Amino acid sequence: MNNTLYNFIEAIALGQLDYQGTAKVVRKDGKIYDFVLDGEEIQPHETVSVEKLESVIAEITSY
Numbered sequence: 001m002n003n004t005l006y007n008f009i010e011a012i013a014l015g016q017l018d019y020q021g022t023a024k025v026v027r028k029d030g031k032i033y034d035f036v037l038d039g040e041e042i043q044p045h046e047t048v049s050v051e052k053l054e055s056v057i058a059e060i061t062s063y
Contacts, residue, residue, distance in 0.1 A: 004032060005060045011035065012053075023053045032060055 001009075011017040016037055024036040026046045035056075042048055 002060070002063055004034070004063070005057070008035065008053075008057060008060060011037075017053055019053055019057075021053055022050050023056055024048050025051050025056055031063065032056060 008017065008023075012019050017023050017035065025032050026034040026036060026048055028034075036042055036046075036048055
């Protein structure tokens with residue numbers, strides 16, 4: 001299991017992300033790198049998009 005996938009699964013387990021909902025994801029070189037929780041500051045160099053969490057987990061699993 002890669003570190004990014006572990007971080008997402010941990011956030012779901014802690015109730016920070018809802019598996020049936022969406023997540024604000026940060027991509028680096030086209031790959032999902034991190035997520036942004038409500039209230040977290042987005043850095044100027046980060047590109048953030050809102051995506052279905054199911055799709056995000058499926059994509060990360062393929063890395």
